Amino acid sequence: MKTTKLYPLVLSALVLLTSQQALALAVLLGDPENGSKLESERCSGCHMRMLGGDGSEIYTRPERIETVEGLMQRVEICNVNTQNGELSSDQLDDITAHLNETYYLFDD
Numbered sequence: 001m002k003t004t005k006l007y008p009l010v011l012s013a014l015v016l017l018t019s020q021q022a023l024a025l026a027v028l029l030g031d032p033e034n035g036s037k038l039e040s041e042r043c044s045g046c047h048m049r050m051l052g053g054d055g056s057e058i059y060t061r062p063e064r065i066e067t068v069e070g071l072m073q074r075v076e077i078c079n080v081n082t083q084n085g086e087l088s089s090d091q092l093d094d095i096t097a098h099l100n101e102t103y104y105l106f107d108d
């Protein structure tokens with residue numbers, strides 16, 4: 001009886017695990033070279049006005065984002081909140097891949 005009750009729990013844990021891997025995979029699938037270009041053209045100007053330099057300090061600040069999911073969400077929010085909100089989800093994947101490769105280094 002007890003084993004039967006545990007089954008749905010185990011199953012949902014598995015589903016959760018799989019969807020997190022799918023999210024991480026989306027980061028790895030992006031094209032970082034294109035993402036780097038897009039980031040300079042569409043994103044860094046505003047971060048630069050906030051922090052000076054090339055604006056990249058926003059990605060290395062002590063309280064920076066700590067998960068792949070958080071990074072993807074933040075990229076999406078910045079895209080929506082700014083006048084550049086028209087970037088496609090493929091372009092956002094490219095930018096996320098670039099930011100991960102250059103600054104965040106989440107492995108999966």
Ligand code: HEC
Nearest residue numbers: 042043046047058059063064065071074075078079082095
């Ligand atoms: C009009 C201004 C503006 C533009 C344009 C902008 N951002 Fe941001 N961005 C911000 C602000 C403000 C924050 C800090 C928010 C906070 O402190 O929580 C931020 C924070 C971030 C962070 C979080 C860094 C961290 O680890 O804490 C990421 C990632 C990010 N932006 C990505 C992007 C990307 C990608 C684009 C281009 C698609 C973009 N931003 C365009 C204003 C902007």
